[in-house]
Amino acid sequence: MAKAQTIIDEEVLDEIEEPKKRKKTKEVTNETLTFLESLNGIGPTTRKRLEDAGFGSKESIALATRAQLTEISGIAEKTATLLIREARAQFDLGLKKGISYQEAAKKRIKLQSGSSVFDELLGGGFESGSITELAGENGCGKTQIVHQLAVNCINQLKKDVVWIDTEGTFRFNRIKEMAEDLGLDHEHVLERITIGRAYNSEHQMALTEEAITMTPNIGLVIVDSLMSNFRNEFAGRGTLAERQQLIGKHLAFITKQAEIMNFVAVVTNQVAAKPDAMFFGDPNRPVGGNVVGHTVTTRIMIRKGKGEKRTATLTKNPELPDGKIEFAVIAEGIRDYKG
Ligand SMILES: Nc1ncnc2c1ncn2[C@@H]1O[C@H](COP(=O)(O)OP(=O)(O)O)[C@@H](O)[C@H]1O
Ligand SMILES: [Mg+2]
Known part of the structure; x- marks a missing residue:
């Protein structure tokens, strides 16, 4: 049957x-x-x-x-x-010939960050068709980066933005400042951003599906931040398996839609201290475990420096070398760090 x-x-x-x-x-x-x-x-x-x-x-x-x-x-x-x-x-992602990957790759879009060295680190910008994760401590600039990406999506790609806001940190004023610096009408920009304020994990998953399905001409999907609702709700060890299963489902939906619709997907993530690496390298790692680590195609660690200075370290991408660059978070948005 x-x-x-x-x-x-x-x-x-x-x-x-x-x-x-x-x-x-x-x-x-x-x-x-x-x-x-x-x-x-x-x-x-x-x-x-x-x-x-x-x-x-x-x-x-x-x-x-x-x-x-x-x-x-x-x-x-x-x-x-x-x-x-x-x-x-x-939509079934059935068997394909290798050549179709070449065709798909040609259609991939690189969304610019505002900083040319940041774009170079990513082989030209934030790539469509898969998920990029921005991870780092509070205040390192993840939300600033996604504000800039939203404005750039509308400016560079002339496409709409879906923004799932789990912490209430979307600021229309930052969009206005960044848009005006590029000579754009900020109301036109705000008009093209669909925001879903997600109050819990279930709401987050439902809003994501609804917004992606209902928004025509999507260029960028932002989830800022991916894990905060899940971490608040699934606190005990006993619920970890269930939590991971839901996150897996959430990310799988976004990945599949990003591939089919060829949009850029960016999720931000918190970090927690690694118990096993107190002395070497970065003491922090993104939360969400292997489910997040394996599902995102690109992982970028952001760190705060002095004043406007920030560093971005590419730690995962299937076809780019790892690397580290400096950039700046300023009133106008994301830019190269001038020292
Ligand atoms: N208008 C602005 N001008 C310059 N820097 C800003 C402005 N707004 C925010 N920032 C910088 O961004 C930081 C907040 O970054 P945010 O993206 O919210 O961090 P995260 O999302 O990683 O927790 C502020 O501490 C400040 O350094
Ligand atoms: Mg934030």
Whole structure:
């Protein structure tokens, strides 16, 4: 029994139009059904409209924006939203030829940081299609960096920003200062940033999924900070396994969407003292254990120096050498450190 095809999110079944034609218990045994045919809630009229508009496949819907689906095929906005959500959830990352990786790599975008040496450390900037982690102590400048990246995303990529704020540290005023320094209309910039203030881990995961699904033309997804809610809620050792499982799920969702939609994903992270390395190297390590350490593609450690001076150390990336640079956090944003 091809059960997977019949089990569609109840929410989708309930919301998608033409509910009269839906047969909840219908078994789908035909493996060749298209994505649209496999959704019981999508009637023939809607299906034809979508197919005629070039949205017959799961891939085309997963990569479409809500506006495209409603404008080109004329379907309801709610249906479009649910279809996109379902298509993205089902998107299968099946077998591919090596050459397709070369094609994907060509499409990867490098989002600039504001500091040219910082960008060089990252081979040109923060890369789309995977997660980059910024880790460091309180006040080292992680939140400043993501403010600058948000402004740069709109300026350089002309794309929208999703910002999941778990500590209430988003500051529209910093966006204004950084935008104005680049000669941008700050209201236009703020208009393109969707902020989800997440009060607990469940809220954080739900808001992330909702914001990514609902925002057309995403260039950057920020989670600032990744672990604070999880650390507050799952304090005891007994709940650690559950916590790690949820974080894994959270990061897997972001990774998958970043790959499919080719946006830049940046998460910030706290650090805790390593019990085993008191005397050598950096005494701190990012929290979240192996789940975070293995899932992020790029890991950057940020350290505070004197005044505006900061250092960034690249400690993990599959194709770049490790390295360390100096940069500055100033009123205008992130810049090269001039000494
Ligand atoms: N307007 C500003 N001008 C210059 N430096 C600033 C400004 N705002 C914040 N900073 C610097 O950024 C620091 C806060 O960094 P933040 O990004 O909030 O740290 P983190 O998120 O790593 O805890 C401040 O202590 C200050 O050094
Ligand atoms: Mg912060």
